[in-house]
Amino acid sequence: MNKRMYEVSNWYMQNYKATGSKWLIDAIIKTNPKKDFKLVSIGANAGYYEKDAYDYFTNHGYSPTIICSDGQIALREERVQTKDGFIYYEIPVISNEIMPDIFKGADIILDFRAGLWYTSGKKKAIDRTLINYMSVLNTEGVVIIDAYHCNHIFLTALGNSLYRAIKRFPELTQYREQSTLEKLQYKGLWYRIEYPTYSTEVEDLFSYISNEGDHKEPNKALSDKMKIAIINKEDLEKLRQIA
Numbered sequence: 001m002n003k004r005m006y007e008v009s010n011w012y013m014q015n016y017k018a019t020g021s022k023w024l025i026d027a028i029i030k031t032n033p034k035k036d037f038k039l040v041s042i043g044a045n046a047g048y049y050e051k052d053a054y055d056y057f058t059n060h061g062y063s064p065t066i067i068c069s070d071g072q073i074a075l076r077e078e079r080v081q082t083k084d085g086f087i088y089y090e091i092p093v094i095s096n097e098i099m100p101d102i103f104k105g106a107d108i109i110l111d112f113r114a115g116l117w118y119t120s121g122k123k124k125a126i127d128r129t130l131i132n133y134m135s136v137l138n139t140e141g142v143v144i145i146d147a148y149h150c151n152h153i154f155l156t157a158l159g160n161s162l163y164r165a166i167k168r169f170p171e172l173t174q175y176r177e178q179s180t181l182e183k184l185q186y187k188g189l190w191y192r193i194e195y196p197t198y199s200t201e202v203e204d205l206f207s208y209i210s211n212e213g214d215h216k217e218p219n220k221a222l223s224d225k226m227k228i229a230i231i232n233k234e235d236l237e238k239l240r241q242i243a
C-alpha cells in the first residue's frame with residue numbers, strides 16, 4: 001500500500017478540527033439505528049470522529065459497537081483510546097481484500113475517504129470492495145460515505161502537494177480532496193476534465209444525500225460544507241454495475 005495513503009499527521013487533525021463529528025452523528029441518526037447498532041469504519045485512520053460518535057450514542061441511551069479499522073494501522077499513541085464497545089481492530093483491513101469475521105452483521109459501514117475513494121476507477125478493486133461490504137452488512141445494512149463538493153480540484157491538489165512537501169497544513173476553510181461521491185461519479189481526474197458535469201446515475205442510487213450547511217458546528221469551517229450520502233445493500237449491487 002502507498003505510504004502516502006496513511007498519514008495521521010497534520011492532514012487528519014486539521015480535517016478533524018475543521019469538520020467536527022456532527023455530520024457522522026447526524027448520518028447515523030438518519031439510518032434510524034437500533035439501540036445496539038454495529039458500525040464498522042473502513043480506513044478510520046486515527047478514529048477521532050468514530051470515538052465522538054461512540055461517546056454521543058452511549059450518552060444518549062444506545063449501546064453500540066463501533067469497530068475502527070484501517071489498511072495500515074496507526075501507531076497506538078496517535079489513535080484514540082479504545083473502550084468497551086469501541087474497538088480498534090489491530091490487523092490491517094484493506095477494503096478489497098478479506099474482511100474479518102468481526103465485521104459480520106454490521107448495520108452500518110462508514111467509508112469516509114477510504115476504501116471506495118482509493119479503489120474508485122480501478123474496476124476489479126472497487127468491485128471487490130463493494131462485494132466485501134455487501135458480504136458483511138446485515139440485510140437492512142447501509143454504507144455511509146462523504147459527499148461534499150470540492151470546488152477547486154486542481155488548485156487544491158497543487159496546494160496539497162505543497163503542504164505535504166513542507167509538512168504543514170494551515171487551517172482548512174475548504175476541502176482539498178474530492179469526496180468519495182465525487183470519486184465514484186468522475187472515475188478519476190481525467191474523467192472530470194472530459195465530463196465536467198456530475199453523473200446523476202451514481203447519485204440516484206443513494207437513498208439520502210444531506211445538504212451543505214446541515215451539519216454546521218460553530219468555529220468549524222468545514223462542518224458547513226460537509227455532506228453525507230447513504231446507500232442500502234440492494235443499491236450497492238446496482239452500484240457495482242456502474243462504478
Ligand SMILES: C[S@@+](CC[C@H](N)C(=O)[O-])C[C@H]1O[C@@H](n2cnc3c(N)ncnc32)[C@H](O)[C@@H]1O
Pocket residue numbers: 005006007012015042043044045070071072093094095096112113114115116118119
Ligand atoms: C485519507 S485517509 C482518511 C482517513 C479518515 N477516514 C478521514 O477521512 O479523515 C485514508 C485512510 O484510508 C486508509 N486506506 C486507503 N485505502 C484503503 C483501502 N482500500 N482499504 C482500507 N483502508 C484504506 C489509509 O491507510 C488511510 O488511513
